[in-house]
Amino acid sequence: MSPRLLTLGESMVQLNATTPGPLRYVRTFERHAAGSESNVAIGVVRMGLQAEWFSRVGEDEFGRYLLQTFRGEGVEVGRVITDGDAPTGIYFVQRDFPLPGQSAIYYYRAGSAASRLSPEDLPAGLVEEADALHLTGITLALSPGARRVAFAAAQRARAAGRLVSFDTNLRLKLWSAEEARPHLQEMIGLADVLFVGERDHQALWGGEQPGEEAVRALQERGPRWVILKRGERGALALLDGELHEQPAFRVRVVDKTGAGDAFAAAVLAGRLRGRPPQETLEVAAAAAAAVCTVMGDYEGIPSWEQALGWLRDGMVILR
Ligand code: KDG
Numbered sequence: 001m002s003p004r005l006l007t008l009g010e011s012m013v014q015l016n017a018t019t020p021g022p023l024r025y026v027r028t029f030e031r032h033a034a035g036s037e038s039n040v041a042i043g044v045v046r047m048g049l050q051a052e053w054f055s056r057v058g059e060d061e062f063g064r065y066l067l068q069t070f071r072g073e074g075v076e077v078g079r080v081i082t083d084g085d086a087p088t089g090i091y092f093v094q095r096d097f098p099l100p101g102q103s104a105i106y107y108y109r110a111g112s113a114a115s116r117l118s119p120e121d122l123p124a125g126l127v128e129e130a131d132a133l134h135l136t137g138i139t140l141a142l143s144p145g146a147r148r149v150a151f152a153a154a155q156r157a158r159a160a161g162r163l164v165s166f167d168t169n170l171r172l173k174l175w176s177a178e179e180a181r182p183h184l185q186e187m188i189g190l191a192d193v194l195f196v197g198e199r200d201h202q203a204l205w206g207g208e209q210p211g212e213e214a215v216r217a218l219q220e221r222g223p224r225w226v227i228l229k230r231g232e233r234g235a236l237a238l239l240d241g242e243l244h245e246q247p248a249f250r251v252r253v254v255d256k257t258g259a260g261d262a263f264a265a266a267v268l269a270g271r272l273r274g275r276p277p278q279e280t281l282e283v284a285a286a287a288a289a290a291v292c293t294v295m296g297d298y299e300g301i302p303s304w305e306q307a308l309g310w311l312r313d314g315m316v317i318l319r
Helices: 036-046 062-070 137-142 144-159 178-189 198-205 212-220 259-272 277-289 304-313
Strands: 004-008 011-019 029-034 051-056 056-058 081-083 090-095 103-108 132-136 163-167 191-199 225-229 235-239 242-246
Touching: 004 036, 004 062, 004 144, 011 062, 029 036, 029 062, 029 242, 036 051, 036 062, 036 132, 036 137, 051 144, 051 191, 062 081, 062 242, 081 137, 132 137, 132 144, 132 225, 137 144, 137 178, 144 163, 163 212, 178 198, 191 198, 191 259, 198 225, 212 235, 242 277, 259 304, 277 304
Parallel strands: 004 051, 004 132, 011 090, 056 081, 132 163, 163 191, 191 225
Antiparallel strands: 011 029, 090 103, 225 235, 235 242
């Protein structure tokens, strides 16, 4: 049986503008299923793992759409709670404005079903039945209850000897860096695998271009694997004390949302399948690049074999 990953967090319906410019002039939107943790779940399934996503959704059409989409992608959703008193969250993506290539996200998620998560929601055995747990800082920002669920899950995973993975995913529209810092730092102390975006690092701990010193400092907080995601400059990874630099691949960018999740999915799939670190990081960079070429968060994620094929055929590396 292939290894199994549990992810936990809020997913939403994404309404992605089909034309550039301020949202008030946009008439048509593409609908996508989105959410950092469910993106990772879909990604690892494509890369040969089993995955379960746990959350709450509203008892509404958007909640049904999310469940049906994730189920269709092979992610287990059987233990997701349907909440009759709160809606499924949604968000809009404004594209290419004010700068080409730049997107802005507008959430309509306050009071959503997922924000009402609480530790009593966690089913017995949910965490323990998985080989690994993946969480993000978004869940810590949603509400005190959601934050308690995330910490309870991480503590249960550690107690059961499971791998804990954490992506800081700082969302400044949900909370400030000052509010976030102590909670993210506490979670970093519980994680075995840590993903930090360069901009998160700058907002949380300063430094223009965090590098080797930054990843070593993060490793001292506990995680044996620390991956600093630097966008077009690739990734810097400290894996069991060994430093790796992974360049990014050059692609025509349509929509960057979800690229970091594809990267995380590949790293977790590689780690849980026991693939060599170098191959894992290359596949992760290829997956992140592929997600940028299409609208939506996860649609472009390749299978492991597909990504290896692209690498053999020579994707162009940004230096
Ligand atoms: O990583 C992509 C996510 O940011 C996007 O799907 C929206 O989950 C989301 C969030 O909470 O920002």
